[in-house]
Amino acid sequence: MSRAKNNIGELGPLVGYHLRRAFGAFAADFAVAMEGTGMRQVLVGILTVVSGSPGINQGAVGRVLGIKRANMVSLINELVDAGLIARVVDPGDRRAFSLNITDAGRAMLADCLARIAAHEQRMLAGFSEAERAMLLELLGRIERRDPAAA
Known part of the structure; x- marks a missing residue:
């Protein structure tokens, strides 16, 4: 990547800068894809986990998705209220609550997953299947990295 072409100077070789920009592009397109549903990434994530694990408790959902316990109550309330x-x-x-997806939740999740599939197809249109797999592998390696080990 030539610094003269994109005029970002010392940011050019910084992976974190490019990850942030890529995330911003993905998030903006995701918001457009979800327009009219009232759904956000975090809510779709929760619905997906609950759908795949009927009877799961909200603490377990939070651990799976990396959501702080303090935030889970309001997120679950939002999905229950809807x-x-x-x-x-x-x-x-x-003292604990089990969570189950409702029929309306299943319909919403199916709609959201179809929208997300189209969104990802748009965002990754220039990538081969091998490149998509490599991207997921590389991002997974970053996700799994233990910050305490650095």
């Missing part, structure tokens, strides 16, 4: 998730008292622990 009728997309049902929260029931866990029969094994009366």
Whole structure:
């Protein structure tokens, strides 16, 4: 990448700069793709996990997605209020709640996943399947990196 072409100087070789810009482009297109649904990435993530693990508790969903416990209550409330998730008292622990996706939640998730597939197709149109797989592998290596080990 030539610094003269893009005029970003010392930012040119910085991976973090390019990750931030790529994330911004992905997030903007994702917002357009989700227009009219009222859904955000985090809500789609929660619906996906609950759909795949019926009866899961909100703490487990938060751990899977890396969402802080303090934020989970309001996010789950948002999905419950929208009728997309049902929260029931866990029969094994009366202090805990189990989460299940509702029929409306399944329909919303199907719609969102179709929109996301189209969004990713647009964003990665110039990538071969091998390049997509490599991108996922490389990003996964960054995600799995233990910051304490640095």
